[in-house]
Amino acid sequence: MTSNTILDSGDRQHALQMRVAGLCHLIRFAALAWIGWTLLIILSHWTDIEVVKQSWGHYLKIDLTTLPHAHYAEAFAVVLIDWAIAALVVVFVWRLFGCYLRGSIFSAEAVEVMRNLGWAGVAAVAADMTARPLLQLIFTQHLETGVSTGRPWIWAEPNDALHLLMALFIVAIAHIFRTGVEIADDNRQIV
Amino acid sequence: MMTSTVAGGGAGTDDFKALRRLGATMCFVVAIGGALAELALAWVWLSPGIIAEYIAPHIGLATGSINTDGATRILGFLASMIPLSVLFYALHQAYALFDNYRLGQVFPEDAPRRLRRIGMCMLALAVLRPVTGAMLSMILTAGNPPSQYMLVIGLSIEDYMIALFGGLILAIAHVMTEAARLAADNRLIV
Numbered sequence: 001m002t003s004n005t006i007l008d009s010g011d012r013q014h015a016l017q018m019r020v021a022g023l024c025h026l027i028r029f030a031a032l033a034w035i036g037w038t039l040l041i042i043l044s045h046w047t048d049i050e051v052v053k054q055s056w057g058h059y060l061k062i063d064l065t066t067l068p069h070a071h072y073a074e075a076f077a078v079v080l081i082d083w084a085i086a087a088l089v090v091v092f093v094w095r096l097f098g099c100y101l102r103g104s105i106f107s108a109e110a111v112e113v114m115r116n117l118g119w120a121g122v123a124a125v126a127a128d129m130t131a132r133p134l135l136q137l138i139f140t141q142h143l144e145t146g147v148s149t150g151r152p153w154i155w156a157e158p159n160d161a162l163h164l165l166m167a168l169f170i171v172a173i174a175h176i177f178r179t180g181v182e183i184a185d186d187n188r189q190i191v
Numbered sequence: 192m193m194t195s196t197v198a199g200g201g202a203g204t205d206d207f208k209a210l211r212r213l214g215a216t217m218c219f220v221v222a223i224g225g226a227l228a229e230l231a232l233a234w235v236w237l238s239p240g241i242i243a244e245y246i247a248p249h250i251g252l253a254t255g256s257i258n259t260d261g262a263t264r265i266l267g268f269l270a271s272m273i274p275l276s277v278l279f280y281a282l283h284q285a286y287a288l289f290d291n292y293r294l295g296q297v298f299p300e301d302a303p304r305r306l307r308r309i310g311m312c313m314l315a316l317a318v319l320r321p322v323t324g325a326m327l328s329m330i331l332t333a334g335n336p337p338s339q340y341m342l343v344i345g346l347s348i349e350d351y352m353i354a355l356f357g358g359l360i361l362a363i364a365h366v367m368t369e370a371a372r373l374a375a376d377n378r379l380i381v
Contacts, residue, residue, distance in 0.1 A: 019369045020362075027355075027362045034355050038348055093359065105370045158231065159349060165224055166356050169285065172217050173363075179210040180297050186206075
């Protein structure tokens, strides 16, 4: 064996980086674009109280012309918190592909980040499901008792099931990889 | 990547049992998810009220401008089956993937290939959703007078998110394949 015929760990890492770097960077920036686009949509809609009154009034089938500023601010805060939880997904996507770029693929670190990514996805779906009825509650707080919206309380939408399945898929894959990594480590120790 | 199983006792046996349990659980979840998706779709297209209240606004049509007679609903159901069949294929791949783990294969050879197929399916789904929405807008307004036919084409952040998930799975599969290939190359050199 000579140094010319065997790739050392630095060479291996470099070779792997060359093969996957483009895709890893693409996914990282696509995730950033997604969360940035989401924030832009939120800001363009929520910074104008009249637009919020009109669109939510139409959606809930109630008159929101007398919506107090404090309630509008509360609702805006709820939406921003919901967005911040979704942004956690992007943080973990960034970190996961950072691991891959460093050549840390079948490692405990990468698997842990992938697991956190899956759970962040689950948390984002849960936050969405909590935010919807919370917004309905905030928007109807100022109305007289007995005035009800034209819509029932909305917790879940069909897309939530798909999002939840996607997030749980990542959690399950991470769990399987972690078990694989642990078994491989155990086998190495036995050898 | 080699297909391998862990047999007998010793280190890793508990992990191995947990892996098999998780594989079985995920097979069950995937199968139930597929069945519920089909049932939900059938239920939606059997209910004119839900079409008017949920489907029409979702694809950008006004509730009063749509037609929900029997033929329209059958066509709508068939159009909705296009993205759903892609989702079913992805679920089938996920089932087969988790079935390997359920059967005790720790590093199944076909895992990256199945992950890649799931990723491709999700990308296809992201493209098919707006296309199907456009088809549904035509189907639901086909019974209107000619001046009220509508073709609504909408792109949403939702579709982008599904595409991102597809890309994420594809990238994970690609990175795994490349790492395994590189490891195999190194073994051959040694």
